[in-house]
Amino acid sequence: MAIGALIKDLRKARGWSQGRLASAINDAFGTNLDREYVSRWERSKVTPGAYYLRCLSAVLDVPLAALEGEVKRRTFLTDAAGAAIAPVVAADLLSVGFAARLQGGPSTDAWEAKLATYGTEYMSLGAADIQRRVSGELVVVQQQLDNPRLWSVTARLMTLYAKTFPGSDGSKAVQWYRLAAKAADQSGDDDARVWVRGRAAIALGYEGASLGVADVLADQAMAISERPSLGLLNAIFGKAHAAAVRGDVATAQQLMDDGRRVFDKAGSYAQTSDYAVPWWRMNVFVSLLAARLGDETTAVAAQDAARRELPAELPRFATHLEMHRGLMLARSGDVSGGVAYAQNALDSLPPEKHSLTLRLLMAEVEQS
Template structure:
């Protein structure tokens, strides 16, 4: 398959026009790409060079190696089309779903093991990889929901699936977060009800997207239970970020102090799971919050504390911390320097490890 056809198929799988693809690349990388140039790629009149291959890798959520390797392209496009266009009607997913129903599907313990593995994978894999895999799991667990305990599993899978869509999209991410909350309610599992809402709140608040929804879900989590938990911690910190972005400094600071007290009671020993909040991750939350509040000393202290304990296997989170520094620079008056600092940090991270959240942070730096 020619590179032009690959680009065209990936673009169409996301429902984008040529102009939209050019716009996404320009927005993130500050280029002057035009629709006509994208058309030239797709017609094979021009072959994108190494720089634009990295840009395409980032905006289309496809590993750079896939763009460069002819032999793997056709299989990957089939997977992308199934996940991005209509996962619920893809033949392989339907087969898996019905087979699970007929065979009874994995046990609850097996599902908990799968969730633990996904929690770890999320920390290092790209959104597209997680999205394709979790869509298949949702087809399977959907066939087992006569077991109330599996509503809890489904709700946590839905939350992870929602995280693979940009919160700024509004429709997709938020609808999945809301559905996850309803699924958790079906389970009757209080911990799951709080965690799902709290995880959605911190995702949306950290990304600076759908702040009203972040507040609603955080408030719901806090109303369900005030018992210290990681779900409650996420809810509080998500609400704090929403307050900071609205300019409500006093509320944001009050919530940060509340979050620190909850963290002291519930912080995780597990270091590399999305279901955990260890000390370094709490400091990542705090670093961005302090940067948004203009509290440079607190931001730098949180960044230094996070770096001391951040596992070397999670370079994406080190990039988060560098992006926070870029935001601080931009907000302090050096807009050009802040944008350049943040973009350099993004460029140093391999494109296949970029996340939707990092791109939203880049946009926040540029708009600050």
């Protein structure tokens, strides 16, 4: 059958309108589709290219091969109906979960290795890819929660899962961050308890979203342990960003100084992982914070320092730094220039590398 008719059937299997499908792709990949473009696909006026086939595969949660015509229509519509129930096919999730319970699931060391892999892949993969894969992992690990160490694994997976929701559904992100904090408490591991709360705080604070929740989670992390750690560093900077967004300059500056002192004792070396904060990533935190505070000298110094060590394979973070400069321009009074600068930086990044966080940052520049 024609690809257009296939897209239409898949969309209807989920109960989505054409506009809802366009919005799902935009939220996940930072594109600018509208309802009319989806209509043109479905009427076979335009054939989606390889990139949009990957987008459709991700948001409709069906195999890419199916969209390329390698799976029969009936099989793939059945899968799509199941996908309307959950992020991945419900029947598959149930099967995987029961198999994990019967067979024992991966060892704790294997789970730790999985976490390390996800920490690295998070830095370059899109939210849709991470969400789909981690949802399956959460189904498996919940069958092994008689082991305290696996509560720690689960908490960190939940935190990563929550990171796939910002912008498109802030309430879901907050729900998962809170659940992750409770899971970490079950582990009895203070390092995990601090890290999960700190990671949530910096995510929300950096995005300028759910600032009250960011404050609460940061305060909880700081109360659990004052020992210098990456979790504490994230918590402090999350709280600093929340203060900066609210216009509380003195508090934000004090917290930035506190964070620098913690980094001096707990910073990472040159790892590329969401579980690491090397020098370049610390400077990304400082760059946006200083830009929000109107401290151009500190912001530019942080941007230059970050660029010197930023891995070439992480262009998304280079885009963050350029967009921080756009924010500085807008905050200094040149709103149109700042918006143009930030938009040019975003447009220079391949669409598949866009993130929801970058879209929120673009909105912040526009609203300055």
